Amino acid sequence: MNEAEVLKGFGAISQETRLRIVRILVTAGADGLRSGAIAEALGSSSPQRTSFHLKELENAGLVQSRREGKSIIYSANFPALSDLVAFLMHDCCGGHCKYCDQAIALFAKCTGRPTGEAGAY
Known part of the structure; x- marks a missing residue:
């Protein structure tokens, strides 16, 4: 994006x-x-x-x-919304934050459909 x-x-x-x-x-x-x-x-x-x-x-x-x-x-x-969040988080911690990277990766998988895990999307 x-x-x-x-x-x-x-x-x-x-x-x-x-x-x-x-x-x-x-x-x-x-x-x-x-x-x-x-x-x-x-x-x-x-x-x-x-x-x-x-x-x-x-x-x-x-x-x-x-x-x-x-x-x-x-x-x-959902992909466009996750791209907005990822854009904001991309430079978090100079791009070296494993938590931000994990969050960005999870946002990218979001489809708006439940995955079967309790409370997860």
């Missing part, structure tokens, strides 16, 4: 509603949620406003959408 992509990603989640949407979609996992369900989870956001924010997140590459019948299902783009 280059610096321009990172700036676009962090720019997209620097807005309160979009950050909340990303957190909702991360919790939903790889199956994602209908746009209407996301608007309901936000509580105070209209479906039209939610769609606007979802498009901004999709343009930044942080969420992806798919059509299922008449519904659009949005899900977190």
